[in-house]
Amino acid sequence: MTVNTPLCFRGKNILAPMVRVGTLPMRLLALDYGADIVYCEELIDIKMMQCKRVVNEILETVDFVAPNERVVFRTCERERHRVIFQMGSADAGRALAVAKLVESDVAGIDINMGCPKEYSTKGGMGAALLSDPDKIESILTTLVKGICKPVTCKIRILPSVEDTVDLVKRIEKTGIAAIAVHGRKKEERPQHPVHCDVIKAISEAVSIPVIANGGSHDFIKEYGDIETFQKATAASSVMIARAAMWNPSIFRKEGPFPLRKVMQDYIKYAVRYDNHYTNTKYCLCQMLREQLETAQGKKLHVAQSTQEICEAFEMSEFYEETTALFEAKKTSLETKKQDEDDQMEDPNVIKMAVRFDKREYPPQITPKMYLLEWCRKEKHPQPVYETVQRPLDRLFCSVVTVADQKYRSALWDKSKKLAEQAAAIVCLRTLGVPEGKLCEGENHLINKRKREDQEHLNNGDHGKDLAEPSHKKASFAEESSDMNAPKMQW
Numbered sequence: 039m040t041v042n043t044p045l046c047f048r049g050k051n052i053l054a055p056m057v058r059v060g061t062l063p064m065r066l067l068a069l070d071y072g073a074d075i076v077y078c079e080e081l082i083d084i085k086m087m088q089c090k091r092v093v094n095e096i097l098e099t100v101d102f103v104a105p106n107e108r109v110v111f112r113t114c115e116r117e118r119h120r121v122i123f124q125m126g127s128a129d130a131g132r133a134l135a136v137a138k139l140v141e142s143d144v145a146g147i148d149i150n151m152g153c154p155k156e157y158s159t160k161g162g163m164g165a166a167l168l169s170d171p172d173k174i175e176s177i178l179t180t181l182v183k184g185i186c187k188p189v190t191c192k193i194r195i196l197p198s199v200e201d202t203v204d205l206v207k208r209i210e211k212t213g214i215a216a217i218a219v220h221g222r223k224k225e226e227r228p229q230h231p232v233h234c235d236v237i238k239a240i241s242e243a244v245s246i247p248v249i250a251n252g253g254s255h256d257f258i259k260e261y262g263d264i265e266t267f268q269k270a271t272a273a274s275s276v277m278i279a280r281a282a283m284w285n286p287s288i289f290r291k292e293g294p295f296p297l298r299k300v301m302q303d304y305i306k307y308a309v310r311y312d313n314h315y316t317n318t319k320y321c322l323c324q325m326l327r328e329q330l331e332t333a334q335g336k337k338l339h340v341a342q343s344t345q346e347i348c349e350a351f352e353m354s355e356f357y358e359e360t361t362a363l364f365e366a367k368k369t370s371l372e373t374k375k376q377d378e379d380d381q382m383e384d385p386n387v388i389k390m391a392v393r394f395d396k397r398e399y400p401p402q403i404t405p406k407m408y409l410l411e412w413c414r415k416e417k418h419p420q421p422v423y424e425t426v427q428r429p430l431d432r433l434f435c436s437v438v439t440v441a442d443q444k445y446r447s448a449l450w451d452k453s454k455k456l457a458e459q460a461a462a463i464v465c466l467r468t469l470g471v472p473e474g475k476l477c478e479g480e481n482h483l484i485n486k487r488k489r490e491d492q493e494h495l496n497n498g499d500h501g502k503d504l505a506e507p508s509h510k511k512a513s514f515a516e517e518s519s520d521m522n523a524p525k526m527q528w
Contacts, residue, residue, distance in 0.1 A: 045119070045145045045188050047216035047247035047275055050074040051264055051289055054218075054251055054279035055124040055150065055192065058320050062099070062112050063307035068282060069120060070303070072289035076121050077277075080150045080158065081111055083127040086136045091143075092429050096368050097311055100143045107432065112311065113143050122190065124148040128162035128173065130180035137185045146187050146215065149177055152194040154224040165194055165224040171208055178212035188215035192251070192277075194224050195236045202236055203243045210244045218249035218277050228255050228280065237271035247274035254281040261291055283324050298351075301325055305351055308344065309360050315344040322347070371430055387437060387444040388468050393451065394459035403474045405462035412471050413440060421465070423458045436461040 053060065053068040053076040060079035068076050089102040089110050102111040113121060123144040127133040137147045150158065151167045151174065158164030167174050174191075181189045191214060196202040209217060219240055221232040232252040241248040250273035257267040258281040268276045278288060286304075287294040294300075301322055308318040319341060326335050337350035348357035394405065409421050418441045425436040433450035436457035445468060447460035466473040 045075065045122075045215070047075070047188075047190070047249065050249075050275040052218075052249060052275055052277040053077060053282055053286070053289075054277045055080055055122075055148070056279055056283060057155075058317060059283050059324065060124075061313060061317055061321075062114065062117075062311050063304055063313050063318070064283075064286060064321060065117055065121060066114075066307050066311075067300075067304050068286045068289055069117060071287045071295075072291060073282075073286075074120070074275075075145070076117060077124050077148060078111065078113075078121060080124050080126045080153060080164075082161075082163070083125055083129065083132040083136045085110060086125070086139065087132060089139070091139065092432075095371055095430055096364055099311060102140065111140070114311070118143060119145050122146045122148045124150055124192070126150050126153070126158055126161075126163040127177060128167065130173075130176045133177050134180050134184045137181055137187075137189075141185050141187050144187065147181060147185065147189050148218075149181070149189075149191045152192045152218075152220045152224075154194070168193060168196060168205070168224065171205055174205075174209060175212055178209065178214055182213040190214055190216045190218065190249075192218035192220065192249075194220045194222055195233055197223060199236050199239050203239055206240050206244055210246050214246065216247040216249055216274070217244070218251050219273075221250065221252040221271070232256050234267075234270040237273060241272040241274070249273060249275045249277045251277040251279065254279055258288065261288060261293065264288075283321075284327060285325065297325060297329075302351055302353060305348060305353055306356065309348065309353075309357055312364075313344075315341070315347060318344060318347055368431070375428070375430055384444065387446055388464060389446055389448045390464045390467065391448040392460055392463045392467070393447065393449055394456050394463060398475050398477070400474070400476060405459050405466055405473045408472065408474045409438070409440065409462045409466055412466070412469070416441075421462070423461065425454050425457055427454075438462055438465055440465050 051072065051074050053065060053073045055077035057079045060077060065076040065078065085104065086102065089104055092101045092103050094101050099112050099114045101109045104110050111123070121144050123140050123146070125133060125136055125147065127136070127149060133149065141147070150164050153159070153164035155164065159166040162170070162173075178189060178191060191209065193205070193209075196205060206217060206219075219237050221234060221237045222230055232255070237248065237250050250267060250271040253263075253267035253276070257263050257270070258278060264276050264278070281288050285294050285297060285300055287300050304321065304325070305318065307313070319338065322338055323330060326338065329335050330339070334350070338347065341347045341350050345354075345357055348354050406421070413420055422439045423436050424439070425434055427434050428450060431450075433452060434454050434457035435446060435450050436454070437444050437446040438458070438461040445461055445465040447457070447464055449460065451457040451460060463473055472478050
């Protein structure tokens with residue numbers, strides 16, 4: 039049995055949170071090269087609250103997926119006890135909600151209080167929190183009391199040493215496990231010297247671990263420099279940002295690897311974990327830096343897919359082998375899932391292998407509308423749709439109940455709406471009722487809509503319920519049946 043020991047923040051070399059850089063491939067690579075703890079990039083609380091947790095069986099990851107199907111945060115078992123989830127938040131309630139969402143998949147939660155960029159500060163987050171110690175205290179206290187994992191925060195220094203130390207002492211009282219200090223003021227940039235003396239004053243003033251950050255420009259050029267920076271700041275640990283972004287093998291005691299090997303190692307993780315090619319390309323460009331104008335850099339610059347990136351680095355064979363493995367695994371999982379579905383299938387559900395193709399129907403006319411119209415005519419309760427989504431491929435299947443009989447398509451669809459239309463088609467075809475297709479000839483629903491529209495015109499009601507402003511009726515007709523349709527996950 040694996041024992042989940044509390045994360046220690048003393049004597050550690052840590053990958054700093056970096057926007058667009060701290061995604062899963064970079065975090066895993068840093069761990070491979072010797073980092074003790076890795077932070078993800080800052081993720082905004084409001085965006086995370088919209089996400090659902092999905093176990094990705096193909097990649098063997100846990101994904102937090104936005105409503106638009108974009109993966110906002112991806113993690114895996116390899117880093118579960120080493121990754122700190124950094125959040126942008128200015129609200130204690132939202133921060134706690136997000137922390138509870140990800141708590142079981144990460145080693146700790148961090149609140150960003152140091153980012154000076156507008157995208158962070160405009161919502162009162164990041165460095166904007168430094169001027170609101172009451173809010174800082176509220177957020178951190180709520181998290182410490184509300185979750186079981188360690189809570190940390192990352193700040194920048196204030197204009198005076200005294201004010202900075204006072205703030206950190208107040209933060210310490212919230213019960214956090216450690217504090218990371220970027221040794222620059224919020225208006226200072228990387229070219230400005232890091233204030234080691236201020237970090238040292240903080241380290242000497244509090245008992246919790248202090249993590250020194252900001253030494254890439256002045257100190258950290260190779261592994262031995264990490265200790266130099268730690269001693270200069272009297273900090274418990276060191277957090278590395280840009281030096282690790284340029285070459286994550288900075289964490290290797292034995293010395294850095296050649297850049298080409300590092301980039302190939304990074305690409306392997308990017309392919310293995312299906313990282314979006316634009317993010318992969320961005321991180322590789324940060325590593326190439328002054329070599330962007332070389333032949334290698336130009337090949338990377340024109341790459342428009344993960345496959346083309348692999349071609350630019352002579353890794354096509356690896357890409358093809360990995361994608362083939364994914365396809366084989368996907369097929370295997372789908373077959374297994376289908377077998378399970380078949381075993382659990384309700385024998386009373388009538389099935390047909392059909393899909394809804396809107397090109398086969400007049401504008402504004404759908405099978406769901408026809409089915410609803412038929413139910414009203416026959417004095418049956420309106421159709422009830424029950425829709426489920428399969429986590430493996432995120433496809434949908436809907437079962438419609440009409441007059442106590444259930445109907446569904448044997449095929450899974452890419453959206454809830456399409457799945458419901460397909461279920462309606464199965465029902466209509468089983469009943470021998472027209473479904474509204476263009477090939478069926480005269481369409482009584484269209485004629486009905488035209489009569490309703492003409493009545494509105496005759497009554498001078500020009501601005502309401504025309505054609506698909508019968509859309510308000512049509513939309514309600516379809517969507518009203520959705521009100522009773524719980525959306526479940528298989």
